[in-house]
Amino acid sequence: MSPHTRSTAITVHAEHGDRFDEILTPEALAFVARLHDQFAGRRQERLNDRMLQRKAIENGRNLRFLPETSAIRENIEWRVAGAGPGLEDRRVEITGPTDRKMTVNALNSGAKAWLADLEDATSPTWENVIGGQINLFDAIRGQVDFTSDEGKEYRVGAQTPTIILRPRGWHLVEKHLGYRDRAGHTRPASASLVDFGLYFFHNAKALIANGRGPYFYLPKLENHLEARLWDDIFTFSENALGIARGTIRATVLIETITAAFEMDEILYELRDHCAGLNAGRWDYIFSMIKTFRDRGRSYVFPDRDRITMTVPFMRAYTELLVQTCHKRGAHAIGGMSAFIPNRRDPEVTERALAKVADDKRREAGDGFDGTWVAHPDLIATARAEFDAVLGEAPNQLERQRPEVHVTAAELVDLSSLEPRVTDAGVRSNVSVALRYIESWLRGIGAAAIDNLMEDAATAEISRSQLWQWIHQGIVTEEGTRITRASVENVLHDVMRGLDRSLADRFDDAENIVRLVALEDDFPTFLTIPAYAHYLVDTVPARELAAA
């Protein structure tokens, strides 16, 4: 297919790579076009709501449990659909990007489920987006085996995890595909509808035939109306393909502070399609910083490594999540410890295993039904902690938590967090943001940096902390006043210390760090300007109106 080919109302604005035609078929693009016809306008409304909510909070509105939906919270009768086939036992799920090697390794990992990630762990180059769809297409049909350039054989074994796709969030666009809006303008497609639509169209029936189903993690939702939008998309898609209503299962990431106030409502909106909620801790921390970044000194967060899962506002969030899920028959899935092993460094590995064991022991003890790991070498450790609590049972849904009483104030209570910021904390945030963004620009969306897993969510924390510290005029424990100029100095220093190569993207990454951490304006997501200005260069701008 040549560039700019039209299929119904979708235009393709990129050259095709190898086998892209198998994914971008006229029928699949027509389905994605139908999704846009039906839902692109509603997506835009939800994005407008986000903007209004942000403005209201900036103007001092306090978050609260919604009075208008109290009947949903207080009604003890309703339950969600719960696990679909292959989702009953989710004690350890591995997450990761969808490149071919990671796909095979995740399928062979021994985890119960694989979160195939087009969100936080994927840099959305066109190659990654469609290449990931090809790998998933092949994986689902048992034809993903390959031999690497180094000659290593990658063959998938007999037992594979249940696949759960995480499409990109509502905020992102896919500029390589355009859709014609009602006024006849060509606009960049919604990344969520593209990722969901292509995967569902090609694979839903094959997944069902495999004894599992089309399953999704829904990222970065901010309220229950966004959940309603997803539920309507699911019903529309099931009807379009002649699949029984309620076949799709979604697990919603509670990873924004506003969503934490609407967990019951989110489950309720998706009740015919919902399997559970997940505590997406890294974006949650980012959301807290972003939401309250301008509220003054009592909302200043300390060095990133001090914001742990045991600080009171994080405890309040996870306790409420488990309680809410189990009341409704939904799985509560734990999050990602960022400590990763290093096969070449036993000390690093030992430390990571100990940290992960602590984290998973706490989650299992709190009532979570399963958890995430970032790396195959962490599976046994995580599984041991969940086995110790679950035994032979597939989950602990029966464990209600009547003793939990989380108030609105506790969800946003930062009073016990001492705003201790150090020079090392500043430097670490600069270094992580710079190195992660550079990796992302080269198409690598998850990276091991200083023995921690870094992805889009953790990088957001680093850059938003810098922004907040500058704007709140924080002085470090060592006495350095954090200003734009002082962070610029650290940035120069980190740049000077890098091992550079001709092919690296550090100059662009440095510009992005400035844009997202050092300006007065605070971009809502770093990936929005980074994508539009640095990752995508093949789109004829005149054909696509601004998102």
Ligand SMILES: CC(=O)SCCNC(=O)CCNC(=O)[C@H](O)C(C)(C)COP(=O)(O)OP(=O)(O)OC[C@H]1O[C@@H](n2cnc3c(N)ncnc32)[C@H](O)[C@@H]1OP(=O)(O)O
């Ligand atoms: C905030 C959130 O959203 S968390 C969820 C999103 N983040 C993620 O999913 C991160 C997933 N993890 C990863 O991407 C990787 O583990 C990284 C980037 C952190 C480290 O990767 P590497 O540097 O390749 O680790 P390492 O060299 O130890 O890998 C050893 C082997 O394990 C494989 N591996 C590592 N992590 C994974 C994974 N998550 N899934 C599948 N295979 C994996 C590697 O491919 C490698 O395979 P090979 O021996 O065939 O070459």
Ligand SMILES: O=CC(=O)O
């Ligand atoms: O998506 C998970 C998170 O922690 O963010």
Ligand SMILES: [Mg+2]
């Ligand atoms: Mg996230």
